Amino acid sequence: MRRILIGRNSRLWQQLAADQAVAARFDAALSHSDMASYGFQPDDEIWVLSYSRDEQENQALIDLIGPDHIGRVIYFSTATANVTAITNCYQYPRVKARAAAYAAAQLRSAVIVHLGYVYAQLSDVPSGTTAAVSQRELAQFFRDGPAADTDAVRLFEMIERPHGSGVEKAAHAIYDALQRLCGGFPCLLRPLDVAIRAAGWKWYGYINLSNRLWSSTT
Incomplete structure (x- = not known):
């Protein structure tokens, strides 16, 4: 089984790939534009960081993987997507939530990751209580991957910081x-x-x- 990363140019991957142990766990790191020409295998484990503000572009990326793909697809959403239970007025969580829902519906083995606020130091986290994950914990997740029997991951903990x-x-x-x-x-x-x-x-x-x-x- 190969492990393929989609979202090579994302800031998050640029930070993670600096860790050689993380980069070594992936057989290829692609951009969205590389997908059409890349020779995917049916059992590839695909990690999707790539994201567009255009909902149709997000759906098109998922369609390129296709419902017949049998390998797991680790699709990164955001912890803030939960606000869509109240409102759709915020673009970022709305688009991310709809893309994750589409991935879950269209892909045979999708694992949706609800990613919290990523921080290097606790002082980077907003004041108050925040759903957040450290870069160290995120790197560990990229090395180990999600549990075999899960289809959703909450990759954060509630962290409280004084104002x-x-x-x-x-x-x-x-x-x-x-x-x-x-x-x-x-x-x-x-x-x-x-x-x-x-x-x-x-x-x-x-x-x-x-x-x-x-x-x-x-």
């Missing part, structure tokens, strides 16, 4: 309360998101909504 100041803590509490009041229309807070991002805080928008949902279910 940088009392002002940030208060701002986060107010934002969270407003987001709750918005219900299924959290994108009403987009103007606030701009200001929060300018302040250097990372917990706004779908990140906050996703983490609140995960905190209530994990």
Whole structure:
């Protein structure tokens, strides 16, 4: 069985491939454009990091693998895809969720990985409670692969970090309360998101909504 990576040019793979033990576990690393000409074998284990904002392009990639492929396909989604249970107003989690659902429906042996916020150091993680995974743990997953009997992986844990100041803590509490009041229309807070991002805080928008949902279910 060969192990093939789709998404050679992704920033995540560039970081992972720097670890020789990770790179050595893959027989080839391809870009999306390489797929049509690559000679896949029916039992190849294919890892898909490649992602497009265009939903049709994501579906086309999955179609290139095809429903007759018998090897496992490890398809990377995002932990933030859970916000689609509330709203579809955020593009990134919406597109990722739909691509993962399509992969699960079309591929014979799909394993959907819900990837958390990837960090090198704990100080990189947003303040508050965040679904996150360390680069070290992610590299270990790429070396070992998912368990043989699973079709879904939650590749994160809930990590709690203190806010940088009392002002940030208060701002986060107010934002969270407003987001709750918005219900299924959290994108009403987009103007606030701009200001929060300018302040250097990372917990706004779908990140906050996703983490609140995960905190209530994990």
